Amino acid sequence: MSDLVRAAELLDGAGALLICAGAGMGVDSGLPDFRGGAGFWRAYPPYARLGLRFEELADPRHFAEDPELAWGFYGHRLELYRRTVPHDGFRLLREFGTRPPHGTRVFTSNVDGQFQAAGFGFVAEAHGSIHHLQCLAGCTDAIWPADMDVVVDEETMRAVPPLPSCPRCGGLARPNILMFGDSSWVPDRSQAQLDELTAWRRTARDLVVVELGAGQAVPTVRRYAELASAASGALIRINPREPEIRHGRGVSIAAGALDTLKQLLPR
Template sequence: MPDPAPRTELARAAELLRGADALLVCAGAGMGVDSGLPDFRGDAGFWRAYPPYAALGLRFAELADPVHFAEDPALAWGFYGHRLALYRSTVPHAGFGILRKWGERLPRGQWVFTSNVDGQFQSAGFERVAECHGSIHHLQCAGSCSDDIWSAEGLAVQIDPATMRAVGELPSCPGCGGLARPNILMFGDYDWVGHRSQSQLDAYTAWRRELRGANLVVVEIGAGQAVPTVRRQAELASAAGGGLIRINPREPEVRHGRGVSLPLTCLDALTELDRLI
């Protein structure tokens, strides 16, 4: 059970939620930890999840680099193919259902803004999701023959678990026959085709504009400071609204007035808040 300090903050957060007309969920990688997805915090966390890369001294940022699709596609698809299979087999934890329930009963509705590429919100039944870094469940040409984006449904990449390298035939572009890659914004990525994500972001922005006079509450979950895109969006959206609830066991601090810090895991915080409201 939470200690007295989080209990006080939980009560404040519940009060914000009870007064909400609309709900924005801003989610980072920590959202998936309670579903059993690996926590890549720091090199050590990444290497615990993928020991073969530790032996090579390869870090997450080095693997999540589009250059590998040109220079070593078996390495690139070993990493992303494994993640694609992992995300497909993962069942979203109960916290997703709690958030969806809250949003469905609000008069001005709900949106999700996330840097996650795993598709967990869609698997949990959310329809209004803005994926600012793209989705592993969609593909594009690695050679930039066009700006087409297509579904990865039915794609299965064979991987040698000892080396984490792809084996056999690699995904190909239906347009030119060359190599395909996930439609994900990677590090130093100048070839990402972003129009699918931009369409989502445009719809999200339009919803935000329609909320003038509404009491928007932002629930930010599992978004760290290393890549602050989600935290900044949460702070911006909540600045003129009904407040920010930041759920993060490691970096929960909120620096503006109508903010609540919950140093708890996602599922613990959402379960407690649901009980209170």
């Protein structure tokens, strides 16, 4: 029996569907996955000239030490995600997700808001969202929508003032995203989403987990998918580079998200 057939049989019997997505889910929409220095620098050549890697730029200290550099990176990403159209795999998942009697939820480490743009109603964003802001100085734990525009010089990838500010204290704002070595991220919004997901999982029966584009470098999504499917082994892992599943507890498909979903889900 082929992996696709086994995966289709799992989905046919799903009483509830949990979609777990990493950065690879957005590749078919044209979004970079920032895998390794070379992949990041192909997406952002100015940073190759500066020798800066993704892990170095995604550091909250830059907002205090060099806010134009920090907002140049995140402002460019914000505009990129705003104008990106989710690929057709999102639609296929959303339409299939109406079938399980106990419903569908999404768990993702992505901060791009693509699932919401594709019409999903219940999304747990484990690392926050670029479409929301918080105060850099921590004058408040409030989180608010990023309803401003950031002008970025494409040659230097530095933001042009004025930069986003906190409506309470007037100081600098930062994205409500969990960055590397980040001790000041305000997790309240994401935690409320995770609490709702946990409550739903307690009531969901015959849960099937579909994991898409989640690598091992930042294993947040893979670990959550494995945990959620631990009791049943009903895990479908779709990943072109790292599809292996520990102890064979599920179905692994070594392919991209969009191509696999087109074959797997009914039109």
